[in-house]
Amino acid sequence: LTFLGIETSCDDTAAAVVRRLSDGGALILSSVVEGQAELHAAFGGVVPEIAARAHAEKIDHAVEAALSAASVSLADLDGIAVTAGPGLIGGLLSGLMLAKGLAAATGLPMVGVNHLAGHALTPRLTDAVAYPYLMLLVSGGHCQFLAVEGPETFHRLGSTIDDAPGEAFDKIAKLLALPQPGGPHVEREAALGDLARFRFPRPLLDRPGCDLSFSGLKTAVLRARDEIIAQKGGLTVQDRRDLCAGFQAAVADVLAEKTRRALAAFPAPVIAVAGGVAANGAIRARLQAVADQAGARFLAPPLKLCTDNAAMIAWAGIERHLAGGVDDATLSVRSRWPLDAAAVPLIGSGK
Ligand code: ATP
Numbered sequence: 001l002t003f004l005g006i007e008t009s010c011d012d013t014a015a016a017v018v019r020r021l022s023d024g025g026a027l028i029l030s031s032v033v034e035g036q037a038e039l040h041a042a043f044g045g046v047v048p049e050i051a052a053r054a055h056a057e058k059i060d061h062a063v064e065a066a067l068s069a070a071s072v073s074l075a076d077l078d079g080i081a082v083t084a085g086p087g088l089i090g091g092l093l094s095g096l097m098l099a100k101g102l103a104a105a106t107g108l109p110m111v112g113v114n115h116l117a118g119h120a121l122t123p124r125l126t127d128a129v130a131y132p133y134l135m136l137l138v139s140g141g142h143c144q145f146l147a148v149e150g151p152e153t154f155h156r157l158g159s160t161i162d163d164a165p166g167e168a169f170d171k172i173a174k175l176l177a178l179p180q181p182g183g184p185h186v187e188r189e190a191a192l193g194d195l196a197r198f199r200f201p202r203p204l205l206d207r208p209g210c211d212l213s214f215s216g217l218k219t220a221v222l223r224a225r226d227e228i229i230a231q232k233g234g235l236t237v238q239d240r241r242d243l244c245a246g247f248q249a250a251v252a253d254v255l256a257e258k259t260r261r262a263l264a265a266f267p268a269p270v271i272a273v274a275g276g277v278a279a280n281g282a283i284r285a286r287l288q289a290v291a292d293q294a295g296a297r298f299l300a301p302p303l304k305l306c307t308d309n310a311a312m313i314a315w316a317g318i319e320r321h322l323a324g325g326v327d328d329a330t331l332s333v334r335s336r337w338p339l340d341a342a343a344v345p346l347i348g349s350g351k
């Protein structure tokens, strides 16, 4: 079974071709990601109108590049998977319109995919992990623990009540005049800092359950920064490193403890991570230790497949299709689409 995947939910225009082998394994024949970071850099965040226009301009090329890199033509495909949400409506529509056009022209089945399901099913794409397993999705837009029991069966054990950790890393970088996206820069500075100098709060650790919070932590770092500036008139290189180290230690503590609780609540043989924050070495090491202690296998897919890509969408489409899922020309996009909640009103074309 060979699927084309199309992903345009945020600021990466992506297309990929993925084949499911008869033994259940997967082959990524191509995975093209055309980023837009440079278009949004000056604005300090993703601008929806700019993203929508860029997706519309890039998506045809991304799909052609993915087909040609995979050495397949449309006739070799068995289906088309497209992200239908959650995300920015304008971008999602670019991907969906192309998918509908291709499906109408070729007669191939089209399968709408939840972007979060794409992330959540990635361990099956990369490592053929069996159901059930536990997933920690930690990205710029999301932070949640998911019990993954089937291609369309997800239970949320907990999620952030405010910011996502990647967002917090980005805001800390901004506070300290480090480049965006901030995660890798904060990690680099933190490695050279003293993590004992600042003791930042560990939000929600005093409360039971797996929900998380990161916005108070960000405020605490801001206050500590302003205090140093008030005292000394500015930040030294070492101040900045120490602030990063203290911040990252707090994030790692929170994620580690909540992961321990999630594994206790849902004792799965595997805990997998996805999302850009999973790139953080210090955080990974803590999660690995928690998994070891619980007797679970810790799985961190290659970074390219942890961040936004279309291979995960193609794969999630294959899994949904094998479970009987298919959509028609009335498929619409959704800006909000929780994995485990009832459907929300549809926005966009079709209905
Ligand atoms: P989503 O996919 O949830 O809509 P997104 O596209 O912003 O959100 P990703 O592309 O998965 O998320 O990840 C990007 C985020 O990961 C950014 O916030 C970035 O700062 C963060 N990040 C990347 N590398 C690191 C790192 N080494 N340490 C911490 N955070 C990191």
Ligand code: FE
Binding pocket: 115, 119, 139, 307, 308
């Ligand atoms: Fe994502």
